[in-house]
Amino acid sequence: MRSLWIAAALSLGAGCIVEAPGGEKSLPAERARAVVTQVPPLQVKNGANLEDKVELVGATVQPGKVLPGESFKVTLFIKVLSEMDVDYMVFVHVDDAEGRAERINADHRPAGGTYPTSQWKAGETVKDEFSVYVPPGMPAQGLNVFVGFWDPKTDARLKLKNTEAVRNDGNNRIMLAHVPVGG
Numbered sequence: 234m235r236s237l238w239i240a241a242a243l244s245l246g247a248g249c250i251v252e253a254p255g256g257e258k259s260l261p262a263e264r265a266r267a268v269v270t271q272v273p274p275l276q277v278k279n280g281a282n283l284e285d286k287v288e289l290v291g292a293t294v295q296p297g298k299v300l301p302g303e304s305f306k307v308t309l310f311i312k313v314l315s316e317m318d319v320d321y322m323v324f325v326h327v328d329d330a331e332g333r334a335e336r337i338n339a340d341h342r343p344a345g346g347t348y349p350t351s352q353w354k355a356g357e358t359v360k361d362e363f364s365v366y367v368p369p370g371m372p373a374q375g376l377n378v379f380v381g382f383w384d385p386k387t388d389a390r391l392k393l394k395n396t397e398a399v400r401n402d403g404n405n406r407i408m409l410a411h412v413p414v415g416g
Contacts, residue, residue: 283391
């Protein structure tokens with residue numbers, strides 16, 4: 234995939250919570266609409282632990298290869314390890330693997346903006362969906378998708394605790410996936 238551009242309006246999907254067995258039976262409306270009983274098979278397993286607050290369980294990327302002028306959809310599955318009092322944002326940096334094209338930023342509020350991190354409950358798994366647009370004529374042959382969490386008020390990122398266990402760049406950016414670009 235060539236350097237990715239986020240479409241003028243990110244195609245943010247609705248947030249989703251995956252309840253652990255024995256979870257709450259009556260949920261607030263915004264949670265009830267988003268609850269699923271099973272996490273679909275993951276294409277990318279991860280396990281990144283961010284300050285014992287969240288774990289990036291994994292993600293799906295569809296399609297697994299794109300052409301310039303097309304979009305791909307990323308679905309993150311985030312396990313809540315402890316409750317937070319900050320409304321973090323998800324940052325998404327899409328870099329040309331060969332460094333020839335400009336970075337695409339797709340920072341956004343998780344769960345389509347409907348379920349802020351300050352409301353997340355320990356033990357939940359939150360689903361976060363977004364789309365990335367690859368502009369026509371982009372020269373990249375592959376795109377690296379990096380993700381993480383940051384506080385827009387302080388500009389501080391949540392720190393990756395298990396740096397040896399997951400691919401990362403040493404700056405609290407988790408290397409989620411490499412997406413090929415081209416025919």
